[in-house]
Every structure is written in structure tokens, then in C-alpha cells.
Amino acid sequence: GAGVSQSPRYKVAKRGQDVALRCDPISGHVSLFWYQQALGQGPEFLTYFQNEAQLDKSGLPSDRFFAERPEGSVSTLKIQRTQQEDSAVYLCASSPGRVETQYFGPGTRLLVL
Amino acid sequence: GQQLNQSPQSMFIQEGEDVSMNCTSSSIFNTWLWYKQDPGEGPVLLIALYKAGELTSNGRLTAQFGITRKDSFLNISASIPSDVGIYFCAGQNPQGGSEKLVFGKGTKLTVNP
Numbered sequence: 463g464a465g466v467s468q469s470p471r472y473k474v475a476k477r478g479q480d481v482a483l484r485c486d487p488i489s490g491h492v493s494l495f496w497y498q499q500a501l502g503q504g505p506e507f508l509t510y511f512q513n514e515a516q517l518d519k520s521g522l523p524s525d526r527f528f529a530e531r532p533e534g535s536v537s538t539l540k541i542q543r544t545q546q547e548d549s550a551v552y553l554c555a556s557s558p559g560r561v562e563t564q565y566f567g568p569g570t571r572l573l574v575l
Numbered sequence: 576g577q578q579l580n581q582s583p584q585s586m587f588i589q590e591g592e593d594v595s596m597n598c599t600s601s602s603i604f605n606t607w608l609w610y611k612q613d614p615g616e617g618p619v620l621l622i623a624l625y626k627a628g629e630l631t632s633n634g635r636l637t638a639q640f641g642i643t644r645k646d647s648f649l650n651i652s653a654s655i656p657s658d659v660g661i662y663f664c665a666g667q668n669p670q671g672g673s674e675k676l677v678f679g680k681g682t683k684l685t686v687n688p
Contacts, residue, residue, distance in 0.1 A: 504679050
């Protein structure tokens with residue numbers, strides 16, 4: 463079956479532009495997570511959803527970052543007025559239920575110039 | 576953000592050698608996980624540990640959940656070239672209310688044939 467998919471795989475943005483990153487979780491998975499991975503570092507938690515409810519957004523670095531999952535399936539991570547420090551790989555993961563294995567997508571590599 | 580202390584940062588070994596890496600935390604986790612990440616891909620789960628003192632194997636991989644719940648190690652026996660990649664430990668405390676994973680900075684493994 464299909465795994466977690468993310469689009470685009472690569473995004474180059476000029477500083478100040480808004481970007482939207484999409485995550486398609488594995489069908490039927492209840493929980494969806496976003497992580498940010500800087501070069502040479504481990505993934506860092508941003509936010510997660512259980513169905514359409516955003517249960518924890520404590521990792522979002524600023525109010526320029528916003529995530530939504532309106533129908534409890536596809537999720538979008540939006541970054542407004544991008545800055546160079548936003549350059550990173552953004553990973554999405556989904557899990558079948560609470561406290562179950564998180565399956566990661568390939569990530570979106572964002573470069574802000 | 577919080578990251579676990581993972582060592583070593585990198586390892587260069589000969590094919591056939593055994594490998595050991597470990598992870599420590601200043602706080603307790605109720606679940607420890609080990610992931611492997613290949614270039615351009617998301618992390619893939621190798622082993623999950625749910626109980627203090629637990630020792631679990633997956634083929635040539637063995638991992639242990641420390642008694643104090645503040646550490647874990649991963650061993651790889653008889654390494655092969657396809658073991659090359661970055662290995663991450665991750666802790667989880669769902670009882671704390673969030674399912675987020677806290678990752679280490681990774682151990683980059685190079686295997687010389």
C-alpha cells in the first residue's frame with residue numbers, strides 16, 4: 463500500500479514569500495505529525511493532529527508557522543514570510559492510532575534564499 | 576528544542592564488525608525507539624522498546640531500554656554495506672499528554688567493504 467507522501471519534494475523560496483507544504487498520510491491513519499530537520503540534526507517536533515484536532519503545537523517556532531488538517535486526512539503546513547533560518551527538511555509522519563508506530567514520509571526540502 | 580544526547584556522532588567501520596551506539600536523556604521516557612534514515616528519505620523504524628530493562632532484537636540489531644528509563648543503546652552485529660546511514664534514537668512520553676517524538680542528533684555509520 464501507499465506510504466506517507468509529501469509535496470513538493472523540493473521548494474526554493476525567496477525570503478519573505480509564503481509557502482505551503484502538503485502531507486498525504488497513510489489512508490485511515492488517525493494521527494499526523496510534522497517535524498523540522500535542520501542539516502546534520504535530528505528531526506524536531508512541530509505539531510500534531512488527532513483526526514482534525516490539533517492537540518499539540520508547542521514546537522511551532524513562531525506565529526509564522528501554521529498547520530491545518532480540516533477533514534482529518536490531508537494536512538498542510540504553511541510558513542508565512544519565510545526567513546533563511548526556515549531552510550530545512552520538513553517531515554510528515556502518520557500513525558494508525560494513539561501511541562502507535564509513526565511512519566514518515568520522504569520530506570520536503572525547503573531552501574529560503 | 577529538546578534533543579537527546581546520542582553518541583558517537585559518526586563511525587567508520589569495516590564490513591563484518593559489530594557496532595554500538597547509545598542515547599541518554601536528562602528526563603525519563605516511557606518508550607524508546609531507534610530509526611534509520613537514508614539520504615533523501617524519511618526515518619524508518621528499526622526497533623521499539625516499551626519497558627525499562629527490555630532487550631529486543633530485530634535480525635542483526637539488538638536494542639535495550641535502560642533501567643533508569645533515561646538511556647538506550649543499539650547494537651548492530653556483523654555489519655554489511657547496506658547498514659550505511661544515519662541512526663536516530665527517539666523518546667516518547669505519551670502519558671505526558673503528547674505523542675511527539677524527541678530525537679537524538681544521530682549517528683552516521685559508514686561501512687567499508
